[in-house]
Amino acid sequence: MNRFSYARASAVREALEQRRANGSAVFIAGGTNLVDLLREDVARPATLVDINRLPLKSIEATPGGGLKIGALVTNSALAYDETVAARYPLLAEAILAGASAQIRNVATVGGNLLQRTRCYYFYDAGTACNKREPGTGCPAMDGLNRIHAILGASDQCIAVHPSDLCVALAALDARVHVTGLKGTRALSFAEFHRLPGDTPHIDTNLAEGELITAVELPKEGYAAHHAYVKVRDRASYAFALVSAAVGLELDGDTVAGVRCALGGVAHKPWRDPGAEDSLRGKPLNAATAQDFAGRLLHGARGRSGNAFKIELAARVIVRAFDIAAQRSRGEAAS
Template sequence: MNRFSYARADALQDALARHRANPRAAFIAGGTNLVDLMREDVARPAVLVDINRLPLKSIDAAADGGLKIGALVTNSALAYDPAVTARYPLLAKAILAGASAQIRNVATVGGNLLQRTRCYYFYDAGTPCNKREPGSGCPALNGLNRNHAILGASEHCIAVHPSDMCVALAALGATVHLLGPDGARTLPFEQFHRLPGDTPQIDTNLRADELVTAIELPSQGFAAHHAYLKVRDRASYAFALVSAAVGVELDDAGRVVDARCALGGVAHKPWRDPAAEAQLRGQPLTAQNVGDFAAALLRGARARRDNAFKIELAAHVIVRAFGEATQRSFEEAAR
């Protein structure tokens, strides 16, 4: 049994100070992932710093016309917020695809960003895992890897990021607000999560002494043309085999002004390629162009023993999501 102490922070600086006082401290809010990890003996914090009293529960207008979401806003509150459903329905749909209502009622925005992978081997403390014990090995490489990464993986880790919400945030181009002993800073969402490389135990670019305080959404929410498509083994409360968050802005002639597409279930982080998206700008949204985009986004995909199907599946998901976003059919592009 892992013994730990518990402290409740009443202010931001109090939370940071309590966390900084012990190198094995962990912040806890909803606890929907951390408590699971503690039960499985994967996470062994010495101190839990409860941050639920901190003033991070509001959803406010941002200076540039976007929306600033406090890190302690629950997933349910965010998904049903009138400003989110009207201006950022892509985000609302991704959240509602992500978990049971009971979990959404307590899971927080900040915690969602910091979810650990759901790899079988990571959760099994009796097996080696480079994420738990760097240098011990990755059994998934030659083991059960049906759910594992086809993009951005390394020989040290082929796990995938489990969040649905994060896929939509990546597509929207959100910004993460952080606070540490040296003050506040921001990170573009695409720089928040890391690929495994040779340090798979480090999931994010959040510093050890920092706290996520908010997520900021840009003014463009792709409310008119968007889709979140998630393929999973069962329709209720399952992680994505492949998911796609798509947002498209079209001009009066039907040409692409802007297009975003992020994939989930395929990599250690939500997978997005701005260079591939740029190829669509100024172009009509045809089956050929959508198919070419899917090929570009999946360039470099590498299959393992059990997950080769994910490459073809991802291509179909991308094409179908663009079709849903624009109420058209591009299915021939995936054949």
């Protein structure tokens, strides 16, 4: 671990000023991902700016009927919030499917959005990696790639985004509020994370020095018909090989609206609004769900170690649709 200095901020403006004054500084809250990166010598900031004292820990109703979640709300606080559990159970289920209770107690909403992508080679500072050092190559292409991307990858990087929370936020059409020294803005969740392209070292569309302050959920939470299905190598405390967050709006047995995001398959949570639109007005049955899975996975490419993910993802999608269709508010997934 390299040497670094430490600063602490009590206001958003103060945090932004401290980051600007300290060059390659980074913000730290729960630190559940950043500390790992520091230990592995992957992240080497000159300064850590502690933001835990910022007033970003509230969960509040919005004028439009949605919910605004402060960036420093912990995963546990969010999952067990009564309003979230009642109106956005998909989000609560996704959170509780991830990490351990101890990690959820300190991990924050903003930190989840900023988790670095998963790859054995990225976390091994002794190997080449385009994400750590652009232009050095991607050993995962022909190496160990069982956990890697089948969608949206490039010839520069095939790493996958690790957050369960972010998959649910993508499905819920959340918005991300950020603040910088030049002002504030909001990004749709779809535009917050980036695919690797030719710049795999850049994970998000945050501008230099910007700080996530909140995540906003829309009014519709798909409380009546939802599912989060996660397939992993062990039953607890494991990242997803494939996950699916599904929210359905039904008119009898007909699809009136759908949201579906996949995790464990791409550099960001994977959605296809066109595929979702194609389901509207169709009967919800196994054939419809399978057709949707085919549309969502169009263009998927497997490699030597992860080709199985394509069929697995299709099965996870169909299973999630089946659970979402059958459950009613308050029922547990079978």
